[in-house]
Amino acid sequence: MNTISYGKKEIGYELQFSDRKTLGIAVYPDMNVVVTAPENVSKEKIQEKVKSKARWILKQLRTFEKYQPLSKPKDYVSGETHLYLGRQYVLKVEKAVDNQVKLKGKYLRVKTRNKKNAEELLYDWYRFKAQIHFNSILEDLLPEFEKHDLKIKELNIRKMNTRWGSCTPGGVITLNLHLIKAPKRCIEYVILHELCHLIHHKHDAAFYRLLNSKMPHWKRWKEKLEITLA
Known part of the structure; x- marks a missing residue:
């Protein structure tokens, strides 16, 4: 650099x-x-x-x-809205004997022995869901890169303040945990972006040609992502 x-x-x-x-x-x-x-x-x-x-x-x-993914502060109390896969859910924090997070209708219900733990429980739930969905989407997309013989060493998930994703030449892909709040096609766009980077490391013409061939309308989903999680 x-x-x-x-x-x-x-x-x-x-x-x-x-x-x-x-x-x-x-x-x-x-x-x-x-x-x-x-x-x-x-x-x-x-x-x-x-x-x-x-x-x-x-x-x-x-x-x-202005359009970088920044997590807006939340109080994690009943009545707030929280995103999951592009849809808004109303948070309901309830006292219960056992800790549990689940979707029910339009509600994202957090049951906990101590309501102060709602943020931590929701974070763990998002991470669990992200591991399932991100790995599934990655597996679905990899066959499109079969001729490139990509070797994915690891898929990491963590909170990032200025990036949706990143990758290393050695095949380690890191995705922003906040992506689990975005629509599936937006997640696909970010993963495709990183897969293309494993072939073309720079944002050059070859990189954008490959990205366009894999997702012709990627700009639409990039914009949707920025609007959804801005």
């Missing part, structure tokens, strides 16, 4: 070289800044160009930052 300083801000960017004749800068919704430069351009000239566009880059990053 390359960086330049602009005032008190530091801008990181990914540098790619190609046979293009001009230097281009792109800012993507996942907060990645990609600079594509001709092979013969010096690093000093590239940094100079990025610095000249710093104000524009920061403006784009601020715009996309």
Whole structure:
């Protein structure tokens, strides 16, 4: 990762070289800044160009930052609404002998010996459901990548503040726990995005060609995801 300083801000960017004749800068919704430069351009000239566009880059990053997945604070009390697979459910926290979380009609019912434990119980329930659904969707999508012989080492689930998902070249995929609140097609989009990254590590033309071939309307589901969980 390359960086330049602009005032008190530091801008990181990914540098790619190609046979293009001009230097281009792109800012993507996942907060990645990609600079594509001709092979013969010096690093000093590239940094100079990025610095000249710093104000524009920061403006784009601020715009996309508004749509990053951030967990809105909840009190975990009866009457609140909570999302699950794209649908809103009314939370009902009830005192009971045994701890239990289950869906019943339009209600997400949390039974607990101590109502202060509602948040922890709901977190564990979301994680349990996420493991089931994310693994199932991943298994359904993998046959589409059969010719690429992808090796998935591990699927991790955790809370993330600025990303829906990430992956490593070694085949470890990490997904944001909050995705379990989104519609299934939105989850499919994020998993497809990461599977495409295991083949094309950069956000280049080849990456987007592959993503388009697997999910032609991915932009619709990306937007739906951002609106649902913004």
